[in-house]
Amino acid sequence: MERGVFQDTTEAQRITFNTILDKYKQRALITKRGIAQEESRIKYLKEWLGDYSLAGITPAVLSKFRDWRGLSVAAQTVKHDLSLISRIINYAIKDLGYSLPYGNPVQQIRMPKIPRGRTRRLEPGEQELLLENASESLQPVILFALETAMRRGEIANMEWRDVDLKQRTLHIPETKTGIPRTIPLSSEAIKILKEIPLGFGPIFKVHADSMTKAFDRATNKAGIEDLRFHDLRHEATSRLFEKGLNHTEVASITGHKDLKMLLRYTHLRATDLVSKIG
Numbered sequence: 001m002e003r004g005v006f007q008d009t010t011e012a013q014r015i016t017f018n019t020i021l022d023k024y025k026q027r028a029l030i031t032k033r034g035i036a037q038e039e040s041r042i043k044y045l046k047e048w049l050g051d052y053s054l055a056g057i058t059p060a061v062l063s064k065f066r067d068w069r070g071l072s073v074a075a076q077t078v079k080h081d082l083s084l085i086s087r088i089i090n091y092a093i094k095d096l097g098y099s100l101p102y103g104n105p106v107q108q109i110r111m112p113k114i115p116r117g118r119t120r121r122l123e124p125g126e127q128e129l130l131l132e133n134a135s136e137s138l139q140p141v142i143l144f145a146l147e148t149a150m151r152r153g154e155i156a157n158m159e160w161r162d163v164d165l166k167q168r169t170l171h172i173p174e175t176k177t178g179i180p181r182t183i184p185l186s187s188e189a190i191k192i193l194k195e196i197p198l199g200f201g202p203i204f205k206v207h208a209d210s211m212t213k214a215f216d217r218a219t220n221k222a223g224i225e226d227l228r229f230h231d232l233r234h235e236a237t238s239r240l241f242e243k244g245l246n247h248t249e250v251a252s253i254t255g256h257k258d259l260k261m262l263l264r265y266t267h268l269r270a271t272d273l274v275s276k277i278g
Contacts, residue, residue: 009055012098017057018050023096024088041084049085054098057089059108066112075112082106120231121238126224133222138214140192141204142232147189149236149254151176152229156208160198165190175255183253237262 021042029038049057049065062085069078086106092098102108122130127146131139145155154172162171168185175181185193196203206214215229233254240250247259256262 009099009101012055012100013053015054017052017054018046020054020092021046024091028091055100057105059105062105063109070112075114078112122235129222130218134218135214137206141211144192145232146236147186149233152211153208158203177255177257181255
């Protein structure tokens, strides 16, 4: 206390983490994107960590939670859980004024190691086979995804008011990163759109979850193994590089925030590069 470094953690020892979770949900979460997903995580955290005091959420407790959680879910999910805990604790410290003996305990534990991203691309003949077995409503969605590298939710939320057929651009107001972007549309993408009747609401009239289910039915029917809808984004991104676009140009289309994340989706076929190296 004489040195001015003493922190009174009495209040943090009295209040439960459950209460902090409720305060965060009521006051801070409403300003965030992806509320439904965060609420689901908070519900889970209340079940497993809610009875601890705020001060009781120590590095040791979180290390055990990390290891136990990792037994049943992917490392990326565990990382998302810990990141949410970190945001909530920062909220408790900065906005609610609580003092913790460890500071933010999440910053003092080892994050789970994220495995290398998927490298699945379409093999020769798979695109034709996939389209052949896809429903009539899914076929243009698949083709548009391969032309634009857009995420499933972005495609599902597309509306005509965001499309400029003359300028060949599409504005995407809501994205996973929270940063709107406007992308160029290829002549093939324009062709796909022109075959769809104008109207109100979403262009493709297919919900995001329905896209995944319909896609899985198509791959099962076609006998294509280990192919997910998100792999179309991976394939489309790689094709943009193979067309000669640089990293900045590709990122402006795909919406990737940094090069490291972009490279996870980018796998060029060596056979396609032969002609470039002479």
